Amino acid sequence: MPREFQRGHKARISDLTAGTDLYVGVQISAPGLTFDISCFGLDADERLSDDRYFVFFNQPKSPEESIQLLGAQAGDTESFRVTLDRIPPQIHKLSFTATIDGAGQMSQVGPGYLRIVAGGEEVARYAFDGSEFSTERAVMLGDIYLKDVWRFAAVGQGFDGGLEALLKNFGGEVLEEEAPAPAQAPQQPQQPQTGGAPGFAPPIQAAAPPAFGVPSAPAAPTAPVPPQAPTPPPAPVPQPAAQGFAPPPGVTPPPPPAPQPPSVHAAPTIVAPLTPPPGGTVPPPPPAPAPYGHPGQQPPYGHQPPGPAAPPPPGYGQPTPPPGYGQPTPPPGYGQPPYGQVPGQAAPYGAPQTAAPQGTGVAAALDKFKETPTGQRWTPQNGKLIRADLGIGGQPVLARQGSMVLYQGKVDFSYKGAGFAGRIVGNATGQEMQLMRCTGQGQVFFAEESTHLHPVELQGDAICVSAENVLAFDESLQYEVRRIEGHGIPGGALFTMQFQGTGTIVVKTHGTPVVLPVTPTTFVDSNAVVAWSAAAQVIVSSQVRMRRNAYPGHTGEGVNLQFRAAPGNFVVVQPYEV
Amino acid sequence: MNQPLAGYAPAPVTARMENHGSHMLKVAMQTGNDLFARVGSMVAYEGFIQYEPNPPAVRQIARDWITGEGAPLMKCAGDGLLYLADYGADVVVINLGGDAISVNATNLLAFDASLQWGVERVKGLAKFAGQGLWNTKISGQGWVALTSRGKPIVVDCGGGENETYVDPDALVAWSPNLKVKGKRSFKAQSLIGRGSGEAYQMAFSGTGIVVVQPSEDSTDRLRVRG
Numbered sequence: 175m176p177r178e179f180q181r182g183h184k185a186r187i188s189d190l191t192a193g194t195d196l197y198v199g200v201q202i203s204a205p206g207l208t209f210d211i212s213c214f215g216l217d218a219d220e221r222l223s224d225d226r227y228f229v230f231f232n233q234p235k236s237p238e239e240s241i242q243l244l245g246a247q248a249g250d251t252e253s254f255r256v257t258l259d260r261i262p263p264q265i266h267k268l269s270f271t272a273t274i275d276g277a278g279q280m281s282q283v284g285p286g287y288l289r290i291v292a293g294g295e296e297v298a299r300y301a302f303d304g305s306e307f308s309t310e311r312a313v314m315l316g317d318i319y320l321k322d323v324w325r326f327a328a329v330g331q332g333f334d335g336g337l338e339a340l341l342k343n344f345g346g347e348v349l350e351e352e353a354p355a356p357a358q359a360p361q362q363p364q365q366p367q368t369g370g371a372p373g374f375a376p377p378i379q380a381a382a383p384p385a386f387g388v389p390s391a392p393a394a395p396t397a398p399v400p401p402q403a404p405t406p407p408p409a410p411v412p413q414p415a416a417q418g419f420a421p422p423p424g425v426t427p428p429p430p431p432a433p434q435p436p437s438v439h440a441a442p443t444i445v446a447p448l449t450p451p452p453g454g455t456v457p458p459p460p461p462a463p464a465p466y467g468h469p470g471q472q473p474p475y476g477h478q479p480p481g482p483a484a485p486p487p488p489g490y491g492q493p494t495p496p497p498g499y500g501q502p503t504p505p506p507g508y509g510q511p512p513y514g515q516v517p518g519q520a521a522p523y524g525a526p527q528t529a530a531p532q533g534t535g536v537a538a539a540l541d542k543f544k545e546t547p548t549g550q551r552w553t554p555q556n557g558k559l560i561r562a563d564l565g566i567g568g569q570p571v572l573a574r575q576g577s578m579v580l581y582q583g584k585v586d587f588s589y590k591g592a593g594f595a596g597r598i599v600g601n602a603t604g605q606e607m608q609l610m611r612c613t614g615q616g617q618v619f620f621a622e623e624s625t626h627l628h629p630v631e632l633q634g635d636a637i638c639v640s641a642e643n644v645l646a647f648d649e650s651l652q653y654e655v656r657r658i659e660g661h662g663i664p665g666g667a668l669f670t671m672q673f674q675g676t677g678t679i680v681v682k683t684h685g686t687p688v689v690l691p692v693t694p695t696t697f698v699d700s701n702a703v704v705a706w707s708a709a710a711q712v713i714v715s716s717q718v719r720m721r722r723n724a725y726p727g728h729t730g731e732g733v734n735l736q737f738r739a740a741p742g743n744f745v746v747v748q749p750y751e752v
Numbered sequence: 753m754n755q756p757l758a759g760y761a762p763a764p765v766t767a768r769m770e771n772h773g774s775h776m777l778k779v780a781m782q783t784g785n786d787l788f789a790r791v792g793s794m795v796a797y798e799g800f801i802q803y804e805p806n807p808p809a810v811r812q813i814a815r816d817w818i819t820g821e822g823a824p825l826m827k828c829a830g831d832g833l834l835y836l837a838d839y840g841a842d843v844v845v846i847n848l849g850g851d852a853i854s855v856n857a858t859n860l861l862a863f864d865a866s867l868q869w870g871v872e873r874v875k876g877l878a879k880f881a882g883q884g885l886w887n888t889k890i891s892g893q894g895w896v897a898l899t900s901r902g903k904p905i906v907v908d909c910g911g912g913e914n915e916t917y918v919d920p921d922a923l924v925a926w927s928p929n930l931k932v933k934g935k936r937s938f939k940a941q942s943l944i945g946r947g948s949g950e951a952y953q954m955a956f957s958g959t960g961i962v963v964v965q966p967s968e969d970s971t972d973r974l975r976v977r978g
Contacts, residue, residue: 534848535848536927541906543906545907545908558902579964580922580962581917582910583914619907621922621968624965
C-alpha cells in the first residue's frame with residue numbers, strides 16, 4: 175500500500191522499503207504541453223558539481239549507472255531507476271524535476287504524481303496538481319537525499335524560469351549542445367550490463383531466479399508484467415509524444431506507427447533492443463540531422479519548436495497516428511538508447527498489479543502471489559509476511575517462537591534461552607517472550623496472525639520496541655530489556671526491548687500503525703504503543719481517565735505513557751489494544 | 753444517502769468465479785453447473801439457488817473425513833449470483849484448466865461440482881490434531897476458490913534436493929505431485945522441558961508450488977461456529 179505524501183513530507187527510504195533498488199515514476203501532463211523530467215544529482219552543497227549526474231533525455235544515466243532514465247511506462251510520463259547503494263559518496267541529493275518544454279505554465283497541469291516503486295510494489299506516492307502552482311515553468315517534485323540515511327521528501331516547489339533557471343539554481347551551466355553527444359556515446363557498450371545488476375529483478379523471460387521462474391513461458395501472465403505487457407509500444411515513442419501517450423496507459427495501442435516497435439517488442443531481453451545500433455538498422459530519419467533525430471530538441475533544452483507538440487494528443491493514443499508526426503523517424507533516432515531498453519526493463523518493476531489477466535491453471539491464478547525475488551537479507555513479501563535470507567550477512571536471526579511459517583534450505587532452529595528469556599520470564603508472568611535462533615543457510619519466512627510487519631533497519635541508532643511487538647531481528651543487534659513499571663499496567667510492568675547497532679528488526683503491528691512525532695503533549699495508551707525512538711524518555715502518567723474505567727473490577731485508573739523528547743523523535747502506535 | 757456505498761456494487765460478471773473485493777467470492781451459478789461450497793459460507797445470493805447440505809455424493813467421497821460429523825460441504829444448484837465469504841479471509845480464485853491442487857481442509861471455500869476431487873489423508877501427519885487431518889485434491893477443468901488468512905504467498909519448491917518446510921498451521925495448498933513428509937526440526941534436547949514453538953513442519957520436495965498464509969491461525973471458523 176503506497177504511503178501518500180503531501181508537499182513537504184519526508185520519510186526515510188528504509189521506512190518505506192527495505193530495498194535500495196528503486197523505481198521512481200513521474201506522471202505529469204497537461205493538454206498541449208510536453209514536459210522534460212530530469213534528475214539532478216547534487217553534492218553536499220546542493221550544487222550540480224558534476225554534470226554527469228544531470229540525468230535527462232540526452233544523458234540517460236549517470237556514469238556508474240546508479241541513476242538511469244527508463245522512459246515512459248506503466249502510466250508514468252517518465253521513470254527512473256535509482257540504485258541507492260551505488261550512488262557515489264559525493265552525491266547527496268537527487269532532485270527530480272519537471273520542466274515545461276515550450277510555452278505554458280504549471281497551473282495548467284492536471285493531476286499527476288511522483289511515486290516510488292520497490293520490489294514490484296508502490297511504496298510512496300506524492301500527488302500534485304496544477305492548482306498548487308501558478309506561472310511556474312519548472313517544478314522540483316521530490317528529492318531523494320542523504321541525511322545519515324537516504325530519505326525521500328516531497329517538495330513540489332516551482333520555478334518561474336524553465337530548465338535553465340533550475341540548472342542555474344543548482345549551480346550548473348546550460349550545457350553546450352555537444353555535451354550530451356559524447357555522454358551518449360560511451361554508454362552504448364555499457365548498456366547490455368544494465369540488466370545484470372545484482373539484486374534487481376530480472377527481465378521477463380530470463381528465468382534466472384527460480385523464485386520468479388514461472389512455468390508458463392509467455393510473458394503475459396507473469397506476475398508483475400501484465401500492466402506492461404500491452405504497453406511496451408509507447409516506450410519507444412519520443413518524449414514529446416509521451417504527453418499524449420502517457421495519460422491513457424491502459425489503452426494498449428498496438429503500434430503501427432514505427433518499424434521500430436516490433437523489433438523492440440519482440441526483443442526477448444533488454445539486451446536485444448541494443449543490437450540494432452541506434453540509427454543503424456533503423457531507417458535513417460530524413461528530417462533529423464541531429465543525432466537524436468529531433469531537430470528542435472537539441473539547442474536549448476527547454477525550448478523546442480511547437481511543431482511536434484502541436485498535434486493534439488488524441489492522435490497519439492490511436493493506432494493511426496497523424497501522418498505528420500507518426501513517421502518512423504522520431505522513435506528510432508531519438509528514443510533508441512534510453513527508451514529501447516524499456517520493454518525488457520519494465521518487467522522487474524511491475525507497477526502494482528491492477529488488471530492481471532487471469533489465465534487458466536494453478537500457476538497463472540496464483541501468479542500474483544509469487545514470492546518476490548530480491549537479493550536482500552530481509553525482503554517483505556507482502557505487508558504481512560517477510561523473508562529473511564540467512565545466507566546474506568551470514569548471521570543468525572532471532573525470532574519469536576512460532577512465527578516461522580515456511581523455510582527453504584538448511585536451517586536449524588534452536589531455543590534461545592537463558593539470559594534474555596530468563597530475564598523476562600523471571601520478571602513477569604504472562605508476559606513472557608520466547609525466542610528461537612535460526613541459523614544456517616536458506617530462506618525463512620516469518621509471519622504471525624496476519625499482523626502487519628515492518629522491517630526497521632538500524633544503522634547505529636536505537637529504538638525501543640514493546641516486547642510483544644518484536645517478531646524477529648538480526649543477532650548482530652544489541653538489545654536490552656527494559657521494564658516500565660506502573661500501577662495498572664497488566665502484568666505489573668510493560669516490557670520493552672531497546673535495540674541498538676546495525677541490523678534489522680521486524681516489528682509487528684495489528685493494523686496500520688500511526689507514527690506520531692513526540693511533542694510535549696504526546697500521550698499513548700500503554701496497551702497500544704508499539705515502538706518509539708530510544709532518545710524519547712517515557713513517563714508513566716495515570717491521570718488521564720480512559721474508557722476502560724467503565725469495566726467492573728478494573729482498578730479504575732488507566733495508564734498512559736507520556737513521552738518527553740527533543741523534536742524529531744517519534745512514537746509508533748497500533749490501532750489495537752492488546 | 754447511498755453515495756458512499758455506491759462503489760461497492762457488484763461488477764458485471766465476466767467469469768464463473770470472481771473476487772468481489774479481496775475477501776468475498778462471487779459465483780455465477782447456472783443450472784447444470786453445480787457448486788460445492790463450505791457449509792455456512794454463503795453470505796448472499798441473487799436468483800434461484802438451492803442448497804443441499806451433506807449431499808449423497810459428498811458423503812460417498814468424504815466417508816472417512818471426520819467421524820460422526822456431516823461433511824462440511826453443501827451442494828448449491830440453480831441460477832443466479834452467489835456470494836461466499838469466510839469470516840473476512842482473503843479469497844483466492846483459481847481456474848484450474850486441467851491442473852490439480854491439493855487444498856487444506858479449512859482453506860477450501862468452494863469448487864465446481866464437475867471437478868474430480870477426493871479426500872486424502874496426508875501421510876505421517878495424522879498426529880496434527882484439529883487440522884491437517886485431511887486435504888482435498890481437486891483436478892480437472894473448472895474453478896476453485898481458496899481462503900487465506902492474509903494475503904498468501906506462493907513459493908516454488910524449485911525441484912532441487914532442497915526441501916521446503918512449512919508450518920502446517922500456515923499451509924493453504926500445494927501441488928499434489930510434491931512429496932510430503934513430516935519433520936521435526938528441533939533438536940531433541942531443545943524439546944525437553946520447554947516448548948520449542950516450531951515442533952513440526954511439513955517438508956515438501958519435488959517440482960511444484962506451496963501456498964502459505966501469513967498467519968498461523970488455522971481455526972476453522974465455519975465449523976467452530978456450527
